[in-house]
Amino acid sequence: xxxxxxxxxxxxxxxxxxxxxxxxxxxxxxxxxxxxxxxxxxxxxxxxxxxxxxxxxxxxxxxxxx
Amino acid sequence: xxxxxxxxxxxxxxxxxxxxxxxxxxxxxxxxxxxxxxxxxxxxxxxxxxxxxxxxxxxxxxxxxxxxxxxxxxxxxxxxxxxxxxxx
Amino acid sequence: xxxxxxxxxxxxxxxxxxxxxxxxxxxxxxxxxxxxxxxxxxxxxxxxxxxxxxxxxxxxxxxxxxxxxxxxxxxxxxxxxxxxxxxxxxxxxxxxxxxxxxxxxxxxxxxxxxxxxxxxxxxxxxxxxxxxxxxxxxxxxxxxxxxxxxxxxxxxxxxxxxxxxxxxxxxxxxxxxxxxxxxxxxxxx
Numbered sequence: 001x002x003x004x005x006x007x008x009x010x011x012x013x014x015x016x017x018x019x020x021x022x023x024x025x026x027x028x029x030x031x032x033x034x035x036x037x038x039x040x041x042x043x044x045x046x047x048x049x050x051x052x053x054x055x056x057x058x059x060x061x062x063x064x065x066x
Numbered sequence: 067x068x069x070x071x072x073x074x075x076x077x078x079x080x081x082x083x084x085x086x087x088x089x090x091x092x093x094x095x096x097x098x099x100x101x102x103x104x105x106x107x108x109x110x111x112x113x114x115x116x117x118x119x120x121x122x123x124x125x126x127x128x129x130x131x132x133x134x135x136x137x138x139x140x141x142x143x144x145x146x147x148x149x150x151x152x153x154x
Numbered sequence: 155x156x157x158x159x160x161x162x163x164x165x166x167x168x169x170x171x172x173x174x175x176x177x178x179x180x181x182x183x184x185x186x187x188x189x190x191x192x193x194x195x196x197x198x199x200x201x202x203x204x205x206x207x208x209x210x211x212x213x214x215x216x217x218x219x220x221x222x223x224x225x226x227x228x229x230x231x232x233x234x235x236x237x238x239x240x241x242x243x244x245x246x247x248x249x250x251x252x253x254x255x256x257x258x259x260x261x262x263x264x265x266x267x268x269x270x271x272x273x274x275x276x277x278x279x280x281x282x283x284x285x286x287x288x289x290x291x292x293x294x295x296x297x298x299x300x301x302x303x304x305x306x307x308x309x310x311x312x313x314x315x316x317x318x319x320x321x322x323x324x325x326x327x328x329x330x331x332x333x334x335x336x337x338x339x340x341x342x343x
Contacts, residue, residue: 035327039105046085052314054091061320063300130161132158
């Protein structure tokens with residue numbers, strides 16, 4: 001699932017007032033790789049679909065506290 | 067006569083929310099894939115499934131829709147009673 | 155015509171009594187990339203967009219009102235039992251002065267909602283890209299809200315709403331593809 005995360009390094013300068021944060025991340029959700037949803041994608045069962053927020057497994061984009 | 071917010075209530079509500087969610091997903095999908103016959107068939111299956119759950123909910127508790135859209139005879143006007151969805 | 159269904163789309167549970175979170179959640183209630191903006195944006199654009207995609211705009215716009223209701227539920231649960239002192243401590247003093255615990259269409263900073271947050275250019279491609287951008291911005295906002303709370307139950311609802319934005323964005327991209335298709339030869343009856 002971490003294939004939806006990208007990292008970049010935050011520039012650290014010699015006169016920065018605060019400790020460097022190092023790397024930050026951003027999300028690249030599945031809608032970036034699917035232009036038009038193809039038919040017959042695998043589905044979640046209804047209760048799980050409700051919880052996760054989508055009926056189709058490849059459209060799920062997990063997000064958790066970093 | 068207010069609704070008893072017990073486990074049976076939350077369980078039935080949750081079941082209805084799950085079925086309705088599948089229908090929302092299929093609705094949006096069919097809006098851009100109107101010719102997907104399998105999706106249409108699944109949509110219709112869930113519409114049928116929904117009818118049973120809604121009937122159970124509305125006869126046990128109260129109508130879900132206003133303006134007569136729940137299509138059931140109303141013996142007492144429970145619509146205006148608490149709880150409302152944000153209170154539940 | 156709109157009919158209201160007396161149930162939430164998704165169950166909302168808030169476990170932590172943290173009125174400060176209510177202030178932050180207002181970003182998705184009356185903020186620039188929030189649910190009210192989304193609903194009004196799509197439902198307004200649909201009058202003049204090509205017929206083929208009116209259904210999608212109507213349906214997503216309708217779903218956004220359900221999401222607005224979920225955000226309202228979160229804010230309501232977090233503030234309904236708060237005393238003025240508790241609201242003041244949570245940064246909601248100014249809000250309380252004007253509204254008590256009533257909800258209002260402002261962002262997290264108290265800036266009132268404005269139609270300047272939305273657009274309808276009348277150009278279908280421009281309008282749909284506005285919509286795609288709106289969904290991505292909303293997705294990002296939910297990420298920041300999830301990061302701002304450690305209430306697992308609240309996070310659950312916010313994660314649901316974030317995933318809905320991912321799906322909506324995809325549908326709008328599909329709408330662009332549908333409009334890109336050249337018309338097949340016209341049929342005369």
